Amino acid sequence: MAETPLAYAASASLDAPAQPRLHDVLIVGGGLVGASLAIALERAGIDVALLEATPAGALPAVFDERNLSFAEATVNALTALGVLQKLRAPTGAIERIHVSRRGDFGRVALEASAHGRREFGKVVVARDFGEALEARLAELPGLTRYRPARFVGVEPADAGHRGVRIVDGAVDGAPERVLCARLLVGADGSRSAVRAALGIAADEHDYAQTLFVTRLRAQRSPDGGAYERLGDGGPTALLPRGDRHYGLIHGVASGDAEAVAALDEAGFLARAQHAFGWRVGRFLACGARSAYPAFRLLAQRTTAARAVLVGNAAQTIHPLGAQGFNLGLRDALTLAELIEAAHDRDAGSDCGAPALLSAYEQRRRDDRARTVAFSDGLARLASNPSSLLRPLRILGLFAFDRLPSAQAMLVGGAMGYRGDVPALCRAPPDGGRA
Template sequence: MSENDGAHTRILIVGGGLVGSSLALALDHAGIDCTLAEAVPPRNDAPRSEERNLALARATVNGLAAIGVWPYVQPEAQALRRIVVSRAGDFGSLRLDAGAAGVDALGHIVPARVLGAALERALDATRHVQRLRPARLRTLRAGCESAEVEIESAHAVSARRYDLVVGADGSESTVRAALGIGVQHHDYAQTLIVGQVRCARALDGVAYERLGDAGPVALLPLAGDRAGLVLSVASADAEAVMALDDAAYVAYAQQRLGWRAGRLLDAARRQAWPIRRGVAAALVATRAVLVGNAAQTVHPIGAQGFNLGLRDALTLAEMLATGGDPGDAARLAAYAARRAADRDGVLRFTHALATLACMPQPALAPLRTLGLLAAQLVPPLQQRLLRHGMGWRGQPPRAVLESLP
């Protein structure tokens, strides 16, 4: 469907980021017309300033394949075969291995800009997606029969009606605010610094996560001798850490990470973001639903954010594909109920790791050690961790189950 062509659709997706774009593609594959309102104008290349690297769970890879995106991503994706988790100052470690799960990979690591470019290529080939960009939501009034919106584009403000409005517009969601849905915030007083480093030896599909008093640090395998470095620091120290020259920064990261992964040699550009959790008080409202970071923004520990958001999108698309009124209250309530177990589980897991496993609480050291050893040595517990880590929790969308072991 051509851009800004004025075609009537019943579903409006506000937000053209990773989750919003994925939802539009999932609806397109189901033959459902939708409008995607994107704040960013068209561009011919992916932003080169994006330094994040995403750990895509196995279920996420299946989902991206189902909506036609994975072939564009795969050439630059690194298979994740093992995860090694340890805690500075505590005894023991946890190793999660693909072989123990009966699969060839737990997931894949891919630069965020690569996934963004892949989604753009896939969207260019859609038949059922009307794209409005640049465009932003000005007003939203939801009634029993429809949702009335005003959308501001580069040249005008247009009034439109939709059966369903989807808020996929991130942590500071305009849709969520317009609906009057409250959000519970938690400031971890941490800042996330991301970028790439070069390693003395290739990681060969092994990711390392080191928990410590200052927060987690992770090394994610990329192609060749490169790796994605995800480093959390106390917010009070973030400016000083960002100001370090490359050599000093690599030395600091090495001290935080330890030596299990070998020597870090040099660092590329890095970016910093504050780490805050935000949990919407409700996933749905009259004629509206929230997905991705608009519904929940989680601590980046465990790399759960996009994986959880994609399962939001694919579940919603699956439920809308049954036909009928997309904004029906009973359907939206059923969506919220179906997402509850997965959402609540990820929220509990990430918050517990960020607070109990990372914060300086010496009295908990024996319990943390016992937890790591139990997860390593008790097969049912390790299998549970593997399944959840691969993205199979609660009642996942069918699109991610094709390779379920």
């Protein structure tokens, strides 16, 4: 694997030639989706480069103590890509899902065994996942990594490629230089510099919620149950981790966030307990807390000439339902699948060709629209305190709990099977069930 922290390319020196280095695919962003895409493209046998802001030996900030809920389709794909095998910490199995709303009757209770599964998915700590991705990336001899480096802008697409301006290192004032790529991939998060440089507008909605994330120890240890407790200020969720703790997400109205952040541990636990209830007994202790705003952001288009947006750069959704990374991974896997298929048909195929990008947009349209609509609708309905909506919420909870067709739709989406699903998501490598 080629490392280029402060040099032109893997074998370059200060006397680098004037001709820019040309890659088949240049991925900007080494986070969850960008790193996963780089690994998935190994199968295509093409020249791939990854532009990362963090230096070698460090993980991007996104790989923190957040708890990631991997749908079954995601588990299948990451196992096939050899990533989950690199995890050093135990994962938590999601065998049951319980959804309710404070003050409303009814609930949704889903059992994986009732749908022919041992589990719906797994809970992985983001930091652990980052280390596993890094271990897998280190095994890719054909990957060029520019790190630390910063994306600056783009040149007009021309002559079968697009120029990308970057700055090496983390020092302000460093000179710019240009790389070239047949396909530029923006995987650089919600505030995507690639999206802005391409002139792609985005529609944004602020849910006026702040989500506090931490590790929680409760009176009863996790036993495979995942809980979503909805409320006016936002959701309070418990995810079963593999270390006998829960991953807690506690949503509050943004206007209350400063006061909640100032609470000591006992005060925060009491507040979260009041919002969640006593299904796992008393909340005993929690770790350091992090806070994140909840918002929805949708790029008005996901492709441009020789460029594509994936993951949060294309769509950032409310974490209620835990679909964000799962959706972004399906972006990456679909793109990799199309590039691999084109390369298999013709080793000289152009991975940035308009036809390929058009096929990508078409394949992602249904999954993206349905997942965004589900997440947004659930977030808005769950947090709206209007008494007029209470009967509708109760009716919805009863329908999803009692009607097999409604449950099947909910379970299929929760496990990552919406729209045209990438092949790696459909079944684990051994042909069995996850």
